[in-house]
Amino acid sequence: MSFYPSRIQEHFDRPRNAGEVEGADARGEAGSLYCGALLRLTLAIDPARQTITDVRFKALGCGFLIACASALTETVRELPVSKAAVLTEEAITGWFGGLPAEKLHCAALCREALHLALADYHSARQEEWTDEEALICTCFGVSEKSIERVIRVRSLRTVKQVTAACNAGGGCGSCHMLIEDILSDYWRTRDTLI
């Protein structure tokens, strides 16, 4: 009889991808005031493919958190950033056939660390972006100009429509505010001109 349920125990005994990615492109840390746990994710991302090529974790927490973090790393390795950004907790809990209610926050903590790591990556990319036009959607590499163009050409009014038209905003969602701004700027200017 193992200390934890067998599927948890297996990951706890041999956690996948423990450690840190050297020279990581992104780093996300999530802690829980609820249980005092701390999780750190480090990612390597191939900018050409917009894909997570390496991922490592370090965790201080119960066996469930360690198992969830281990499962998360296996899930997002070789995953495009855009898909990782919309990953749900079920993608983690599914590894274990679900989790007891009081341990669901372990999976939530993992998802949060991943989102923070991706946000870290996006802000780094926005800073690094050397093109003249601003990069808005880092998940799909869509610039401000491209978004403006698609709004103008197709008379788009909502973020949803923009995403459908050019993918911008289809990943982590962190650029939705910026797209809103572009939309309202465009339509205000246009309405004024008329």
Add this chain to the structure above:
Amino acid sequence: MRDDIIYLDNNATTRVAPEVFEAMCPYLADLYGNPSSAHTFGREMRRSLARAREQVAEALGASDASEIAFTSCGSESDNWAIRGALELHPEKRHIITTRVEHEAVRNLCERLERDGYDVTWIEVDGEGRLDVEALGAALRQDTALVSVMLANNETGVIFPIQEIGNLVREHSEALFHVDGVQAVGKIPINLRALPVDLFAVAGHKLHAPKGVGALYVRRGLSLPPFIIGGGQESGRRAGTEAVPYIVALGSACELAHKSDAHALIGRLRDKLEDTILSSIPNARLNGTRDRSERLPNTSNISFEHVEGENILAQLDAAGICVSTGSACNAETHEASAVLRAMNIPYTAARGSIRFSLGRYNTESEIDYTLEVLPPIIRRLAELSPYREAGSSGEAAKA
């Protein structure tokens, strides 16, 4: 005897000693009489009870066997002592106890506080030692009861009962209850020389089975009964006596009293503790370093920046049974009240492990534990997101 586990959790409970088992067995079979019966068979049982009472009295250094009353467990003894003492003096509404009592005392006093009693909670310092001065200063005319444990179950720190009792006697008319559950069988006790009115014992902590305890009630103190019914235990505790268990408690007390196992246990504990503290960089002792103020069998050690539950799980896989002072349950994850009262930093309290040895531990078991533990801690430290956990030596202690 199970040889597939190394049992280092003797403060939680202990194995029933073979001698104790042998002593109680006939009472689970042929000797089933009721001590209250008038016939010879019943009288035989009364004699067995009397003998057990003497064995317990002897081990506790009581002046007289009549000072011992049998109960079902340590918690019952504590509850009876506290409720009984308050019932004796209903006009007195003040209780003094400590922040680090066992739940049997702590939760009861919290409840009494909610019920309108004025409770003074005495603090401990960073090494788990009681602020005796504050206790002395807290004594009042209307103090009904002072309740202090003899030895702490988590850290093994021993409180100066003699000194506290003297203060209680000198500055108040309060009754003095001592929760001795964790100390009996581990250190010598001589109640006739101590200013103590009530003293709780639990059988399963000293190699008797679970389900039996005792309360020492100083001669001359007529403590009102907690369980009301028949006239058993001289009218102090109703309910047909659990003869097999009481016989077992008597036998266990005699065994503890005559045993010289303490010295060996102390030597093994010292070896375990010294080696862990000197060889594992992020290890720190919880509780006083002065071993004369600590039970000889207990070591509470924090492995900083490592999760106690993880250590417990890994030791469990290696067949080693220990406890942790931090547990993640459905409601919350917090350090134990004892470690919090000691102001142990959360990152250390979280990784605390209690090793509590007993008379059946062997040197080779300790050696095996010392072989298994360092790689477990190293591996978990490498997994820890706190940088300090993975580093070594002074950096980790700074």
